[in-house]
Amino acid sequence: MKLSTLFRLDLRTLILLLAIGSALLTLLNVFYASYQAQHRLLLHSTLEANRVYATKLAEVTNHFFRTAWQQLAYSTGQVRDRLDDPARLQQATQDLLYQSDNFNAVAVVSKYGKILAAAPFEQHKALRLDTEGHKAILRRRAPLISQPYLSADNRLVVTLSYPLLDSAGEYQGYLGADIFLTEANVLNLLLGQHYYQDGSYLYVVDSEKHLIYHPDNTRLGEQIEGNPVIDSVLLGNSGEQRLLNSQGLDMLAGFAPVPLSGWGVVAQRPTAATLSELNAKMRGIFIGILPLTLLTLPCIWLLAALISRPLWQLARHAQHMDSPEVPQQIRRIRSWYFEARQLRQAMLKGIGLLHEKITQLNIDSLTDPMTGLLNRRGLQTMLDRLGDDTAFAVIALDIDHFKAINDSKGHAAGDEVIRFLARMMQENSRDSDILCRSGGEEFVMLLPEVTLAVASQVAERLRRHVAHSTPPFVDSLTISLGVTHHAARGPAVRQSLKIADAALYQAKQAGRNRVMVSPDGEHFKSVVS
Known part of the structure; x- marks a missing residue:
């Protein structure tokens, strides 16, 4: 037997292949469409969740700074008329420090940069008042949040200040409150402590792109360049974006600014961690539908055979259209569905029309x-x-x-x-x-x-x-x-x-x-x- 006869691609085989192929393609298309929909939904929901989280933290942080300034403003009214009374100044600084966990150190500083009172006192023995931050406070003579800086004892510090004015409105110095970014305080509780098990984390940058909160403390103070999320948030924008971070990792980031301090809060999660659950879920779905798919294939084969039989018979008789018995044989074919009946009628009519067309072609050629x-x-x-x-x-x-x-x-x-x-x-x-x-x-x-x-x-x-x-x-x-x-x-x-x-x-x-x-x-x- 010839190989071409053994593997002949007849109508029945073609319909069977088409039916099975269509079923498999439909299954794969549904599976792929479901995967893509879940993929987009997961990415979007993760980006949105990170944006909302970053926005909420940024709002809370901004509210913290506003509340802290209100504390300083109130305390300023208590000490501005007592600058010549060291004992009462010292008591006022201690009251401000211990009434909440907002600050790690408080000091009253004269307009000449001299510490008049401090709490706790030992914390300010090493405080450098010749730093650019303190010089900026003295120059501005207005409420200010300093850029993060390293103190003499190598602490990463942010200073909040409020000016001291006497009854005549003359500038006498400022009341300053230090926040040690890596030590216990309310701000550290808000921005420094987050518990993730999937690689998600939050970080904060100052207005000069330095990391001031990050899960890896060794990176604090590092300046980040080439990160579009940081560039955007420091322009005052909030939003969400998928990006490669400075370490080359694919991340889903949400970000929001802290207006009072000029900081930017970024919450992000690795894309791979977000999609890992989806991949496992889709594998489970595929394994679950595989047995049903295998049971469906014999049914497809049977239906393909039933559908192809009248068409196959018509095709066989079409090879002998010049035989006088063919019209009668075609009429005996059981065409049980509409298309087969129409095809049978078309073939019977076509035998007659064929001669008419040939005659017309002859006329046209003459x-x-x-x-x-x-x-x-x-x-x-x-x-x-x-x-x-x-x-x-x-x-x-x-x-x-x-x-x-x-x-x-x-x-x-x-x-x-x-x-x-x-x-x-x-x-x-x-x-x-x-x-x-x-x-x-x-x-x-x-x-x-x-x-x-x-x-x-x-x-x-x-x-x-x-x-x-x-x-x-x-x-x-x-x-x-x-x-x-x-x-x-x-x-x-x-x-x-x-x-x-x-x-x-x-x-x-x-x-x-x-x-x-x-x-x-x-x-x-x-x-x-």
Whole structure:
């Protein structure tokens, strides 16, 4: 058995493959679409959750700074008239420090940068008041949150200050409160303590892109460049973005600014951690639907066989459409669904239409498309049908001065003149006459069972009708005609056509617009009406 026969791709196999392929593709498409939808939903929800979380922390932090300033403002009213009383200043600083966990150290500083009181006192023994932060506070003489800086004892510190003004409104110094960013206080509780098990974390940057809160304390103070989230949040924007962080990790980040301090809060989660649950869930779904899919395949095979059987039978009979028994065999096929019934009817009708189409194609190949008359091939076909036993007259004719019409009026006008002459020929001929456009402006008429004399009269009548007609695009139209007769069992038909052409040539030479008759190609006679 040939390999091509063994693995023949017949209709039944094709439908089976198509059905199974469609089922599997549909399953995969649903699975993929579900995965993509869950993928987008997870990413969006994680980004949104991180944005909301970052925004909430930023709002709480901003509120903390506003509340801390209110504390400082209240305490300023308690100490501004006691700058010359060290004991009462010391008591006021201790009260401010221990009434909440907002601050790690509090100090009253004169306008000359001298510490007048501090709590706890030992914390300020090492405090450098010549730092840029303290100098900025003294210069600004307004409420201020300093940039994070390292104290003399290597603590990362932020100082909140509120100016001290006497009753006359003169600047006397400031009340400052230090927050040690890595030690116990409310701000550290808000921003420094977060408990994640999946790689998620939160970090905070100051206005100069330095890390001031981060799970990895070794990175505190590091300046981050090239991070679009940090660039955006420090411009005052809040939002969400997927990005590669400075460590090259794919992250889903939400961010929000802290307006009072100029800081930016960023909450982010690794993309891989977000999607790990989805991957496990989709694997479980795939494993769960696999048995049902395998059970479905035999059902698909059975349905494919039922559907393909009538089509396969029709295809088998289509190979023998020339057999007289095929129509009856096709009618006996059990076409149990609409498409098969329609196909069976179409095949029965197609056997008949096929012959009609072939006939029409033959007609089209024999007909001149412009005039509807026969072309040269059609003329030859009709001559073959007439045969040698039929006598007929031949009239060859063409349009006088047709080139001048084309040159002066254009080819479109010339085409209309040709169509006009074709209609005149049809109006002045019998149904049995054979009319042909042999080329350009040249035409041939075959008149079966007509004598030379009668053919001459037909030609002259046609010439007169054309000459007295009203053709399109031109004022007048004339034709020249050559007439001869082909006798039954006479000379070759080709010779008769040549004699008619010779008579036409003589009509042209004699002045055009006339009929010239020649029985033998040697003697010519003009028809006089």
